[in-house]
Amino acid sequence: MSECQYERDVVEAAREGRWTEALQDHAASCLGCAETALVVVALAEDVDALVLEDAPLPDPKVIWIRSRLKERQERSFRATRVITWVQRAMIVCALAVGASFGPGLRELLSGLRTLLPTAALADLPLLISGPTAVLGLTFVVMALMALWNERSAAS
Amino acid sequence: MISMATVASGVPVTESGLASGVMDGAAFQAFYSRTARRLRAYLLRSLGDPSLADDLMQEAYLRLLRSGLKTDDEDHRKAYLFRIATNLIRDHFRRRRPEYEMPPNLAGDPGLQSTIDSRSDVAQAMNGLAPRDRQMLWLAYVEGSSHQEIAKALGLKTASLKSMLSRARHRMADRLRGLGLQPIERNQS
Numbered sequence: 001m002s003e004c005q006y007e008r009d010v011v012e013a014a015r016e017g018r019w020t021e022a023l024q025d026h027a028a029s030c031l032g033c034a035e036t037a038l039v040v041v042a043l044a045e046d047v048d049a050l051v052l053e054d055a056p057l058p059d060p061k062v063i064w065i066r067s068r069l070k071e072r073q074e075r076s077f078r079a080t081r082v083i084t085w086v087q088r089a090m091i092v093c094a095l096a097v098g099a100s101f102g103p104g105l106r107e108l109l110s111g112l113r114t115l116l117p118t119a120a121l122a123d124l125p126l127l128i129s130g131p132t133a134v135l136g137l138t139f140v141v142m143a144l145m146a147l148w149n150e151r152s153a154a155s
Numbered sequence: 156m157i158s159m160a161t162v163a164s165g166v167p168v169t170e171s172g173l174a175s176g177v178m179d180g181a182a183f184q185a186f187y188s189r190t191a192r193r194l195r196a197y198l199l200r201s202l203g204d205p206s207l208a209d210d211l212m213q214e215a216y217l218r219l220l221r222s223g224l225k226t227d228d229e230d231h232r233k234a235y236l237f238r239i240a241t242n243l244i245r246d247h248f249r250r251r252r253p254e255y256e257m258p259p260n261l262a263g264d265p266g267l268q269s270t271i272d273s274r275s276d277v278a279q280a281m282n283g284l285a286p287r288d289r290q291m292l293w294l295a296y297v298e299g300s301s302h303q304e305i306a307k308a309l310g311l312k313t314a315s316l317k318s319m320l321s322r323a324r325h326r327m328a329d330r331l332r333g334l335g336l337q338p339i340e341r342n343q344s
Binding site: 035039055060064 | 184192209212296331
């Protein structure tokens with residue numbers, strides 16, 4: 001569909017309500033421009049009525065405050081994201097170090113198995129307080145704490 | 156640096172005003188009072204639901220503030236705001252119905268119909284059009300947006316916009332004529 005050369009002028013005239021006689025004559029004879037004028041005038045009347053309507057608008061203060069709050073939330077999220085990543089790295093490190101003590105722990109457990117039937121119960125604390133066992137348990141506890149921290153930060 | 160003060164309205168303001176191109180509280184309030192009614196009119200006629208129009212209007216301003224748009228050009232800011240609103244309308248209809256192109260079947264939806272603002276013939280005629288047609292007509296003939304701006308806002312090709320707009324205008328004119336409206340001279344000078 002080809003656009004009439006006066007269409008832009010008709011749109012402007014209809015929107016502003018400023019018609020020249022020539023343009024008015026043209027709009028009366030051009031089907032496309034008459035249609036454009038009808039639509040533009042109707043929409044202009046409608047928007048005028050809607051803008052003048054005194055229905056209360058939402059409070060801009062609320063929008064402003066919401067935007068500030070959202071910004072603060074995002075800042076806090078960005079800040080805690082670093083901490084979360086550090087915690088995750090800690091978990092991985094703890095698990096890796098814990099795994100490196102795996103053979104030692106296995107040895108300790110097998111030693112316990114052979115000792116338990118014969119050893120007195122009084123010797124048990126000594127075995128458990130051995131350096132390998134202490135280190136292993138420490139890392140397990142650290143990993144659990146880091147996991148717990150991450151969960152509470154996420155919630 | 157921003158020194159915060161609070162005006163009687165309770166909205167924090169800065170002494171720098173719009174110097175950085177980013178709005179402070181007072182500048183936002185002024186911009187809001189100049190644009191909110193027109194934006195609501197656009198949303199209302201595009202959506203047909205006053206409460207939804209208010210919700211999306213607030214969301215549009217919120218997104219504008221969060222966008223960090225840096226400009227002192229009021230027209231640019233307003234065009235950006237309308238583009239955000241257009242995207243929100245599009246998202247709304249996409250979420251609601253996959254067949255975004257089709258006009259809403261108002262007759263079969265009494266819940267929606269009851270919320271439609273049908274005080275004017277224009278509202279009635281607009282409600283019979285597809286959402287995209289309503290947006291195109293409004294942006295072109297009320298906001299005076301260029302074809303390029305409309306195409307960008309609606310995610311269309313500029314080349315095809317002209318014919319789409321022409322068809323939308325034809326459909327709208329048919330509906331207006333059907334309601335007995337004839338071309339009239341508005342505030343002729």
